[in-house]
Amino acid sequence: MASIFQDTLQVRTSGRGFLEISEPAQHFVAGTPAQTGVLTVFIHHTSASLIICENADPQVLSDLEEWMQRAIPDGDPMFGHTAEGPDDMPAHIRSVLTATSLSLPVTHGRISAGTWQGLYLYEHRAAPHTRHVSLTLVGE
Amino acid sequence: MASIFQDTLQVRTSGRGFLEISEPAQHFVAGTPAQTGVLTVFIHHTSASLIICENADPQVLSDLEEWMQRAIPDGDPMFGHTAEGPDDMPAHIRSVLTATSLSLPVTHGRISAGTWQGLYLYEHRAAPHTRHVSLTLVGE
Amino acid sequence: MASIFQDTLQVRTSGRGFLEISEPAQHFVAGTPAQTGVLTVFIHHTSASLIICENADPQVLSDLEEWMQRAIPDGDPMFGHTAEGPDDMPAHIRSVLTATSLSLPVTHGRISAGTWQGLYLYEHRAAPHTRHVSLTLVGE
Numbered sequence: 001m002a003s004i005f006q007d008t009l010q011v012r013t014s015g016r017g018f019l020e021i022s023e024p025a026q027h028f029v030a031g032t033p034a035q036t037g038v039l040t041v042f043i044h045h046t047s048a049s050l051i052i053c054e055n056a057d058p059q060v061l062s063d064l065e066e067w068m069q070r071a072i073p074d075g076d077p078m079f080g081h082t083a084e085g086p087d088d089m090p091a092h093i094r095s096v097l098t099a100t101s102l103s104l105p106v107t108h109g110r111i112s113a114g115t116w117q118g119l120y121l122y123e124h125r126a127a128p129h130t131r132h133v134s135l136t137l138v139g140e
Numbered sequence: 141m142a143s144i145f146q147d148t149l150q151v152r153t154s155g156r157g158f159l160e161i162s163e164p165a166q167h168f169v170a171g172t173p174a175q176t177g178v179l180t181v182f183i184h185h186t187s188a189s190l191i192i193c194e195n196a197d198p199q200v201l202s203d204l205e206e207w208m209q210r211a212i213p214d215g216d217p218m219f220g221h222t223a224e225g226p227d228d229m230p231a232h233i234r235s236v237l238t239a240t241s242l243s244l245p246v247t248h249g250r251i252s253a254g255t256w257q258g259l260y261l262y263e264h265r266a267a268p269h270t271r272h273v274s275l276t277l278v279g280e
Numbered sequence: 281m282a283s284i285f286q287d288t289l290q291v292r293t294s295g296r297g298f299l300e301i302s303e304p305a306q307h308f309v310a311g312t313p314a315q316t317g318v319l320t321v322f323i324h325h326t327s328a329s330l331i332i333c334e335n336a337d338p339q340v341l342s343d344l345e346e347w348m349q350r351a352i353p354d355g356d357p358m359f360g361h362t363a364e365g366p367d368d369m370p371a372h373i374r375s376v377l378t379a380t381s382l383s384l385p386v387t388h389g390r391i392s393a394g395t396w397q398g399l400y401l402y403e404h405r406a407a408p409h410t411r412h413v414s415l416t417l418v419g420e
Contacts, residue, residue: 002142002282002418004176004280006247036284038320038416040178040243044254046194052380054326054372059361063369064376066358071211071351078206081199089203092194096204100192100257101243103320103381105414107286112414114324117380134245134252136178138142138278138418140284142282144316144420146387180318180383184394186334211351218346221339229343232334236344240332240397241383274385274392276318278282278418 005032005137012130013048013123016087018061021133022119025104026111028135037106037139041119044132047091048123049098055118068094091124098122106139145172145277152270153188153263156227158201161273162259165244166251168275177246177279181259184272187231188263189238195258208234231264238262246279285312285417292410293328293403296367298341301413302399305384306391308415317386317419321399324412327371328403329378335398348374371404378402386419 007028011019021041029039043050054060072093075086082089102119105112113119121131147168151159161181169179183190194200212233215226222229242259245252253259261271287308291299301321309319323330334340352373355366362369382399385392393399401411 002278002284004142004178004278006176006245036286036416038284038418040245042243042245044252044257046192046254046257051376052326053376057361057363060369060372063359063361064373067352067373070358072207078210079203081197081203083197089200092200093204093207096191096193097237097377099239099379103243103322103383105286105320105322105416107414112324114326114412117324117326132254134247136176136245138178138282138284142418144282144318144418146316146385180385182383182385184392184397186332186394186397212347218350219343221337221343223337229340232340233344233347236331236333237377239379243383272394274387276316276385278318 002138002140007135009133010130011121011133014128015126016123019121020118021121025119025135029106029111029137032137034106034137034139035109037137039104039106039111040101040136042101042134046095047125048121048131049095049100050102051098051120051122052117053120054116056116087126094124142278142280147275149273150270151261151273154268155266156263159261160258161261165259165275169246169251169277172277174246174277174279175249177277179244179246179251180241180276182241182274186235187265188261188271189235189240190242191238191260191262192257193260194256196256227266234264282418282420287415289413290410291401291413294408295406296403299401300398301401305399305415309386309391309417312417314386314417314419315389317417319384319386319391320381320416322381322414326375327405328401328411329375329380330382331378331400331402332397333400334396336396367406374404
């Protein structure tokens with residue numbers, strides 16, 4: 001019979017870029033008695049988001065970031081929401097296009113992701129921020 | 141021990157744009173005995189979708205809509221699927237790029253989203269539609 | 281009281297394109313005693329992803345693919361991650377923009393999706409691959 005386990009991660013970013021959170025998420029799951037289930041990861045912000053991406057070659061993440069900058073240019077004259085800086089409206093659009101919630105399978109007491117799948121917090125603002133991510137495991 | 145609670149929202153849109161559904165989702169959760177869990181929101185359509193976005197400055201949503209129109213132009217001659225109108229194929233692509241399902245943490249009997257996180261139904265068709273959204277809470 | 285049911289699909293793709301997996305997912309759900317719940321579908325890769333899209337007119341999928349090729353061109357000189365071929369970095373970006381996990385409601389013992397909602401594995405690499413998709417049902 002399934003039970004719920006919940007915790008929150010506090011993550012300090014150093015401005016725009018990626019922070020892998022696979023390890024703290026795995027650690028949370030290992031600290032519960034659940035062997036099988038689903039871990040839901042949720043970020044409590046609209047200018048930072050979650051992605052699952054290749055974690056072997058760091059160039060993949062920088063290419064992704066470069067593509068984002070081209071597709072959603074900072075300071076685009078089209079944007080009317082500019083009070084919080086030229087990177088703020090792009091941050092909201094990037095968040096909508098990536099993920100605010102992700103759900104990962106748990107098998108044999110561990111997150112069962114692919115070998116090269118890293119779970120990342122993707123900070124979209126230029127300045128460092130403290131971000132909150134909640135982890136909810138439904139498992140048995 | 142976790143139980144399942146399920147309901148459906150029927151939402152009437154007034155054409156392309158955003159409808160915040162945070163309040164009815166919160167109301168559904170409050171009507172169950174669950175204190176902790178995960179709420180999965182699912183939209184039963186392929187030309188309307190779900191997003192979580194800043195709900196403080198309405199300009200954020202109109203900038204997002206403008207970006208979408210530029211990235212996926214209505215009536216783009218590239219599209220072959222045109223029988224349902226120039227806004228239909230863009231609606232399908234917008235849906236794929238945003239979310240059909242979102243999962244939100246429930247803590248202390250409430251959806252635990254960030255202060256500025258609004259849950260929106262994003263209607264992508266020009267004409268008004270009746271949309272169905274289902275809410276499933278796994279909680280205890 | 282909710283229980284967890286879990287299985288894995290192995291899918292052989294024939295290169296870039298779409299494979300509908302609604303049927304095997306529905307079959308998995310029907311094989312459990314659960315009547316109500318949430319099915320989480322997760323793809324264990326970063327160069328193939330999941331989408332829910334219209335399954336009536338196949339032109340919708342080919343228009344989507346064409347849009348992707350224009351938005352994220354294969355072999356774009358911007359990309360530094362090129363060792364695995366001109367289609368690899370675009371595959372990672374496409375995966376980030378679409379879904380690695382999707383959660384669908386289960387009602388009356390069946391996945392309760394809209395009439396025209398097909399669940400697809402979206403292969404982004406040019407070459408055929410064997411892909412793993414896990415299905416986790418939290419249901420009662």
